[in-house]
Amino acid sequence: MAPPDVSANFDTESQSHPPPPPPHHVSSSVFMDANRNVTLKFEDVVYKVKLPNPGFSKCHKSSSSPESDSEVEKVILKGVTGIVHPGEMLAMLGPSGSGKTTLLTALGGKLGGGGEGKLDGAITYNGKPFSSRMRRSIGFVTQDDVLYPHLTVTETLVYTALLRLPNSLTRREKVGQAEAVIGQLGLDKCKDGIIGGEDLRGVSGGERKRVSIGQEMLVNPSLLFLDEPTSGLDSTTAQRIVSTVWEVARGGGRTVVMTIHQPSSRLFYMFDKVMLLSEGWPLYFGRGGDVMEYFEKAGYVPRVPMNPSDFLLDLANGVSSGENEGQEDPVKVKEALVSAYKANLAEKLKSELQVHQETGGAAGGGGEIVQERDRTTSRGGKKQQYSGWPTTWWQQFTILISRGLKERKYESFSGLKIFQVLAVAILCGLLWWQSSAANLQDQIGLLFFYSGFWGFYPLFEAIFTFPQERRMLMKERSSGMYKLSSYFMSRIVGDLPMSLVLPTVFVIITYFMVGFKPTPAHFFHTLAVLLYSVLVASGLGLAIGALVMDQKNATIMGSIIMLAFLLASGYYVQHVPPFIAWIKYISIGQHTYKLLLGSQFADDDVYPCGDGKMCLVGDYPAIKSVGLDGQAVSAVALLVMIVGYRLVAYLALMRIGEVKK
Numbered sequence: 226m227a228p229p230d231v232s233a234n235f236d237t238e239s240q241s242h243p244p245p246p247p248p249h250h251v252s253s254s255v256f257m258d259a260n261r262n263v264t265l266k267f268e269d270v271v272y273k274v275k276l277p278n279p280g281f282s283k284c285h286k287s288s289s290s291p292e293s294d295s296e297v298e299k300v301i302l303k304g305v306t307g308i309v310h311p312g313e314m315l316a317m318l319g320p321s322g323s324g325k326t327t328l329l330t331a332l333g334g335k336l337g338g339g340g341e342g343k344l345d346g347a348i349t350y351n352g353k354p355f356s357s358r359m360r361r362s363i364g365f366v367t368q369d370d371v372l373y374p375h376l377t378v379t380e381t382l383v384y385t386a387l388l389r390l391p392n393s394l395t396r397r398e399k400v401g402q403a404e405a406v407i408g409q410l411g412l413d414k415c416k417d418g419i420i421g422g423e424d425l426r427g428v429s430g431g432e433r434k435r436v437s438i439g440q441e442m443l444v445n446p447s448l449l450f451l452d453e454p455t456s457g458l459d460s461t462t463a464q465r466i467v468s469t470v471w472e473v474a475r476g477g478g479r480t481v482v483m484t485i486h487q488p489s490s491r492l493f494y495m496f497d498k499v500m501l502l503s504e505g506w507p508l509y510f511g512r513g514g515d516v517m518e519y520f521e522k523a524g525y526v527p528r529v530p531m532n533p534s535d536f537l538l539d540l541a542n543g544v545s546s547g548e549n550e551g552q553e554d555p556v557k558v559k560e561a562l563v564s565a566y567k568a569n570l571a572e573k574l575k576s577e578l579q580v581h582q583e584t585g586g587a588a589g590g591g592g593e594i595v596q597e598r599d600r601t602t603s604r605g606g607k608k609q610q611y612s613g614w615p616t617t618w619w620q621q622f623t624i625l626i627s628r629g630l631k632e633r634k635y636e637s638f639s640g641l642k643i644f645q646v647l648a649v650a651i652l653c654g655l656l657w658w659q660s661s662a663a664n665l666q667d668q669i670g671l672l673f674f675y676s677g678f679w680g681f682y683p684l685f686e687a688i689f690t691f692p693q694e695r696r697m698l699m700k701e702r703s704s705g706m707y708k709l710s711s712y713f714m715s716r717i718v719g720d721l722p723m724s725l726v727l728p729t730v731f732v733i734i735t736y737f738m739v740g741f742k743p744t745p746a747h748f749f750h751t752l753a754v755l756l757y758s759v760l761v762a763s764g765l766g767l768a769i770g771a772l773v774m775d776q777k778n779a780t781i782m783g784s785i786i787m788l789a790f791l792l793a794s795g796y797y798v799q800h801v802p803p804f805i806a807w808i809k810y811i812s813i814g815q816h817t818y819k820l821l822l823g824s825q826f827a828d829d830d831v832y833p834c835g836d837g838k839m840c841l842v843g844d845y846p847a848i849k850s851v852g853l854d855g856q857a858v859s860a861v862a863l864l865v866m867i868v869g870y871r872l873v874a875y876l877a878l879m880r881i882g883e884v885k886k
Contacts, residue, residue: 333450724760795818
């Protein structure tokens with residue numbers, strides 16, 4: 226079959242018929258002064274990843290076999306070429322697994338090389354390669370809405386504005402920017418409603434998607450990337466969202482690229498350009514209004530009038546919708562379409578690219594275009610760096626603390642957790658009711674329970690912190706919202722009051738019920754030791770969570786480590802074998818137990834030991850094995866753990882969404 230004539234698809238001066246006006250008029254005047262317009266160009270983009278070879282077995286490997294035999298190279302993108310000008314909206318279509326999201330991620334500068342895979346080809350922005358400055362001009366909306374569920378729509382956008390907008394704007398202007406975006410996206414009716422989540426009722430899915438788009442629109446991006454913005458939405462809501470994005474592209478001269486699975490016919494004709502992918506192969510690139518004519522010339526015509534996107538997906542799956550439907554080999558159908566693309570579209574597009582370079586590009590590019598190819602191989606897959614931050618470290622710290630307190634107060638002080646602590650405290654008070662010095666074993670048993678319960682409880686509270694926030698941290702760090710140090714310190718400082726209130730209540734309830742020494746000095750000594758140990762256990766939880774980044778595996782690891790610490794703390798086993806006795810020196814339980822004993826007992830304290838005799842508390846076997854001396858050493862050991870565990874957590878977090886300045 227002879228390839229069709231598709232030269233009309235690359236007449237960049239002519240445009241397809243404009244779509245109907247969107248339901249909500251959008252004015253670009255609410256934004257800051259626009260960034261310079263950007264023409265996105267990509268040529269022969271290829272992306273390869275190495276996957277484990279399911280048929281490879283080490284036992285069958287010969288001495289001459291290369292190590293790479295254990296891996297299979299898979300090509301995700303296979304020579305994709307295209308160009309999008311300011312004010313245009315490109316839609317990338319294709320079945321699941323066709324490479325749409327991978328291409329979108331590569332164009333957005335978020336697809337690293339190195340261990341993740343090998344990206345080759347030229348991706349340029351106004352003729353220049355990807356840079357830290359360009360990253361600040363890019364907005365990227367992921368398919369899944371990564372938002373804090375307990376914040377309201379207004380709070381979400383205001384906090385984003387305060388973090389992402391530069392200090393050249395006052396706080397009032399930043400808040401005004403957020404309010405303008407709320408009005409622009411039609412979120413006025415739900416601006417005081419919480420975002421919500423899986424287990425929390427909040428705004429609708431379409432409103433949540435518009436909030437995600439609004440977060441990126443706040444920075445007035447020159448390039449806006451959207452991954453499946455209409456996924457899971459009804460046709461009317463999808464129409465409203467795409468209409469808003471269309472008007473944003475037209476009004477602000479922005480370049481918009483989105484992936485979309487199966488748009489309605491109304492949405493399809495709003496796209497200025499369409500790219501069709503199938504298993505990484507490009508089958509079509511050109512104006513959306515010309516797609517049916519192109520495939521008609523190629524010999525593919527639907528038997529009945531149908532949605533163009535449905536027709537394209539059929540072709541991408543190798544299914545002909547014409548007279549030979551069901552009779553043609555799907556592989557041959559796709560091969561024919563790939564051949565047509567290579568023979569016609571690629572050559573025509575390269576001619577357009579050359580003309581674009583020679584004439585200085587689209588409006589807004591000016592004379593800034595540089596003939597420079599952005600080869601990932603030459604960059605070695607390294608992430609680009611920013612040249613500066615929009616806000617100061619202290620501003621980031623205070624804003625993140627405010628946001629964190631508003632978001633986490635509901636979880637930290639949930640009714641279930643308060644009930645849990647109160648129930649255990651009252652139960653302990655009743656079981657150990659007014660135990661006297663004569664019941665020394667009972668009192669030291671309660672002190673050991675203190676160390677055990679308030680070792681596990683804060684550990685598991687903290688162990689979920691970073692795994693739960695991983696997606697949010699990756700999203701915000703990749704967009705350069707704040708420094709990792711400001712985020713980390715805001716979590717540490719902001720969690721202090723919430724992590725120390727419940728153990729304080731626990732001690733207040735139990736201390737006087739069980740008959741511990743009623744002096745203020747002994748009470749505050751016991752309370753200080755318990756809070757001290759809570760900080761250590763929280764640090765261990767943060768470190769484990771940051772290292773593992775999987776809630777299930779982190780829970781298992783935390784349980785094993787804390788159980789080992791408690792078993793070696795000197796209460797259950799008083800004569801630990803020398804070859805494993807080293808555990809007690811790093812055990813949180815050992816040092817906490819020793820300090821708690823010191824808060825209630827002194828070397829010269831006595832207890833009745835039978836036959837009217839009084840014995841020294843320090844000689845009691847369960848206490849003697851631990852010892853009342855070395856209090857300062859245990860205090861220093863816990864201080865080292867408080868700092869050390871948090872340092873480990875910070876270093877582990879540096880792997881996630883690293884954006885250096």
